[in-house]
Amino acid sequence: MLMLRCPNCGVTADETELAPGGEAHIARAATGSDDAAFEAYMFGRENPKGVHFERWRHAMGCGKWFHAARCTVTMQVFGTYPAQTLSPPDDLLEKIDAARPGWRWRDLGAGHRHTHDHHDEER
């Protein structure tokens, strides 16, 4: 059973109270992007065996969206964080470093402390 703490209302909700929203932090390919960028935006997903970042909605509770980081193999939950961000918080990344040394997810993990430069361009 997967239980996630909704950072909006503070309830630790059973999975059956939640609606999955797919992979997190997908940047929309803007108008004028080439076909490859659009294809990556529409269809390219990580599907990792291990650390994953997802969007969830507390559908049967407060109704609000949030982000969650968990392991797809063990279902270990590393943490949840607000929806209103473009990347996971640093303290959560450090927690994952400790629990899964060498993890990678897109440009995150494996000692590659994420930089905000990439995301600043999208703002």
Added chain:
Amino acid sequence: MSDLRRAHGYVELAEVAPGGMVLLRAAPDTDGLAEAVAGVGGELPGRLRISSGDVQVAWMAPDELLILTPDAHGATVELGRLLEGRHHLALDVSDLRARFTLRGARVREVLAKLAPVDMAPAAMPPGAFRRTRLAQIPAALWLSGETTAHAICFRSVADYAFATLATVSREGGEIGLF
């Protein structure tokens, strides 16, 4: 209304006559929010709580309150006046939801059969307000005392809520939790 449903299992289940309900949406730091709620006879509840009194105010979400009041129309108009100029929504939603009460020593157990919520007294004391699901439908639950519980759900699924609550509270279905 004479057609309010009742079921007599190991808790007493009763449909409550339609009452006034006002939805109030506003950012929690909205200037004058507590005063506006007080202005319609209510008290701003804490997070995941419902305030008591003739006018009850339930915490639905960080920016959403549900006000149970005998005068929904008057409260809606008054909230609009008291919060004028500040971004908010006050809406009479009295027709939107149905309400049920459960009475008896085993109300916690009956709700625990249907909701993925820790119904133990320490986790869910009277006055705690929890939006969740009852079997397959969204609902909100609270206790006003150790032997009285309340549930609200969308009116469109009220038949399902009543039938499901009645089924799991039938005599012989006691588990002995809590």
